Amino acid sequence: MQSWIRNDARKECSGSLDERVLVADGVEPSCLAAVAAHARCDATYAAWAREQVLWEGPVRILRAVAVDLRHQGKGLGREAMERALDDIVDREAEESTLVLALIHERNERSQRMAGSLDFELAPFPCEGAPGMHFWFADV
Numbered sequence: 374m375q376s377w378i379r380n381d382a383r384k385e386c387s388g389s390l391d392e393r394v395l396v397a398d399g400v401e402p403s404c405l406a407a408v409a410a411h412a413r414c415d416a417t418y419a420a421w422a423r424e425q426v427l428w429e430g431p432v433r434i435l436r437a438v439a440v441d442l443r444h445q446g447k448g449l450g451r452e453a454m455e456r457a458l459d460d461i462v463d464r465e466a467e468e469s470t471l472v473l474a475l476i477h478e479r480n481e482r483s484q485r486m487a488g489s490l491d492f493e494l495a496p497f498p499c500e501g502a503p504g505m506h507f508w509f510a511d512v
Contacts (some may be wrong), residue, residue, distance in 0.1 A: 407453040411461060419443050422471055431471070433471070471510075475499060
């Protein structure tokens, strides 16, 4: 997970996306136990959100919520996701924001967590990503 944050997350959120990575500290010194990354969507995602869910405000995407295997089941993923949502509210204080997340159909733990944080399963498929489903919330 640590190498993902240093490498892939930075690449995925580069360019026109306004990246933001939040970390839930681990028990061990210099251990990255959990992380959540979100970004403001580019014009393509914003146009898609307007079309699919009739949304007019800002759109952000949760790029990742990841928990080190050694720290799963301790609430750190939820903490990281809550921090990300709080940060989104702070950054987009002017108006409500649509937050999108992609969750695999077999990832029941993430689906339960998203549902408990008022995310809803989108009634349309995620084309181009088999097994993945869009979840969304208005924050």
